[in-house]
Amino acid sequence: MSGGANLLTIEGLSKRFGATRALDGVHLRLRAGEVLGLVGGNGAGKSTLLKVLTGVYQADKGAMALAGRGFAPRSPAEAAAHGVALIPQELRVVPQMSVADNLFLGAWPVRAGGWMADRHAAERQARDWLARLGLDIDPSRPIGELSFAQRQSVVIARAMGRDARLLILDEPTASLGRDECERLFGMIERLKAGGTTCIYVSHRLDEVVALSERVIAMRDGRIVDEFTRGAYGISDLVAAISGKAVAHHATGEDRAPGAEVAAAADGLRLRRNWITGLHGLLGSGIETWLRAEFNAAGTGRPASAIAAGRGYVPSERARAIVPQLSVRDNILLPHLQRVSRFGTLSPAAMNRLVAPLMERLDIRPRDPMLAAGGLSGGNQQKVLFARWLVGETRLLLLDEPTHGVDVAARALIMERIRRFAEDGGAVVVHSVELDDLANLVDELILMQRGQLSAPIPRPRGGFDTLALKEIL
Incomplete structure (x- = not known):
């Protein structure tokens, strides 16, 4: 464990949003040169804590000190000026500009x-x-x-070039392949050796265990447990996150596929009561394939695809969530005709449709009128999934549906995918997490450079993921 002096001290930090207590008396000490893991379920308070640290929000109560001096940033720019930098899941870069332009935006050498x-x-x-x-x-x-991965590295270099002392990495491997993850881990070790302190936020608990000298677990706005390297395992983190052990749910008995819902342009048959898994590394073409398949119905416009019973959840939430709209409105966006009469929306009908979905998917807070942009990333993901449980969706196309969600939410979403198929739907789901796919799908298809392999049916004893990894 790093033996440096305290870089960051937090005493009694609290933050409320109306009736929701997002942070409730958080106390934390973070040593210089330490990698601290931060875990917790969606809505546990992680995002709020990070936003207070980076000046997006200001705490209602409590105090912070950075390197022994009072620290209460009023903006991200002020936090950055004190050496606190966040590497978010959705990178903030200007794609048309050069690497150098992005490194020096707002701070050009003259x-x-x-x-x-x-x-x-x-x-x-x-x-x-x-x-x-x-x-x-x-x-x-x-x-x-x-x-x-390269863009992410540039953003990290930008933070370090501007003298970041505390680097916060929020789900940094969510969009990385295995080799890219290893390169990132090497970079973190390099930063640590140079004295940089890191907070590592991830739902991939194996990474947290491997990288962190300490791990803190949050639940309901509080730090509920702390773990020291060598004295805990993944099962301990799961119990701390959820308040109970999460059972492993394997695919059930073999089931036969139903009638064909659609035939993809490359000959893939998409059938009722059936879950098809897609797996491939970044750049394999899966995202493009899923978008094309969604738009293949009717005129190729989203409205035609929706009318044809197709639903699509993209891997990047920011492309599908409308942050200014309420949770209710985001869920019902494709289905407004169901809740309108003579062109006028019926709030009562809207609430009747949305309330049970929020309950079934455990979307928190339960307030349907809360702006969707105020939800945690995992709860936003549930909103996108709920969107396609409203109407007459027959084919569900899911790109990384458990991206950035905790272990309990992951199990819930996977169970709802199974239920959708059992109720007669066809599902195509892509994930870079091969183990997740192996426990979910009826057949698995590998994609490389835009080409699909022949479907691999799930054996009676389940997929051998070790063998599958060897051929990727």
Whole structure:
């Protein structure tokens, strides 16, 4: 365990949103040069804590100190000026601009005279910042041409180049392949060796165990447990997160596929009562395939696809959630004709449809009028899933449906996917988590460079994931 002095001290931090107590007397000490794991279910308070640390929210009660001095940032810019940086799940970059442009946005090196940007100096400094993290990336290249992992590395380099002392990584591996994860872990070790303190937030508990010297678990706005390296396992974290052990739910008895719902352009048959799994690394083309299949019905417009009984949940929540609209309105967006009479929406009908869905999917808080942008990422994911349980959806296309959700929510969403298929629906689900797919699907298809393999039926004894990983 790192023996450095305390970099961050938090005493009695509390934050409310109306009747919701998001943080309830949080106490925490974080040592310099330490990697601290932060885990908790959706709505546990993790996101609120991070937003207080980075100046998005201000606490109602309590105090913070950074390197022994009072710390109460009023904005992300103020937090960054004190050396606190967040690497979010959805990276904030300008894709059309170069790597160097993105590194120095708002803080360009200037020429003598103090008003003109010095592009040559910026590119030299950019190379230096990237090299410190072992990155060989051309700073003149448009950042939009880079892979997600490379863009993420550039954002980390930007934070470190601006003297970040506390680096917060929020679900950093959610969109990475295995090799990219390993490179990120090496980068974190490099940062730690250089004295940088990290808070590592992830629902991938094996990563948390491997990387963290300590782990804190949050539930209902409180820190409910703390674990020290070598003295706990994944099952301990699961129990702390959920308040109970989460049972493993394997696929049930073999079931026969029903009638064909659709035939994809490449010959894949999509059938009722059947779950087809897609697996492939980043760049394999799965996201493009799913979007094309959603739009294949009717005129190729989303309205036609919805009318044809198709639903699609993309991997990036930000592309599907309308943050300013309420939870209720987000769920009902594709189905407004069901809750309108003579062109006027019926709030009572809307509430009747949404309330049981929020209950079944455990969407928290239960307030249907809360702006969807105020929910945790995992609860936003449940909202997107609920959207397609309202109407006459017959084919559900899911791209990383458990992306960024905790273990309990993951089990709940997977159970609802099974229920949808058992009730006569057809499901195509993509996940980079091969173990999750193996426990869910009736057949598995691998994709490489846009090409689908022949379907692999689930054997009676279940998939051998170790063998499958060998062929990827």
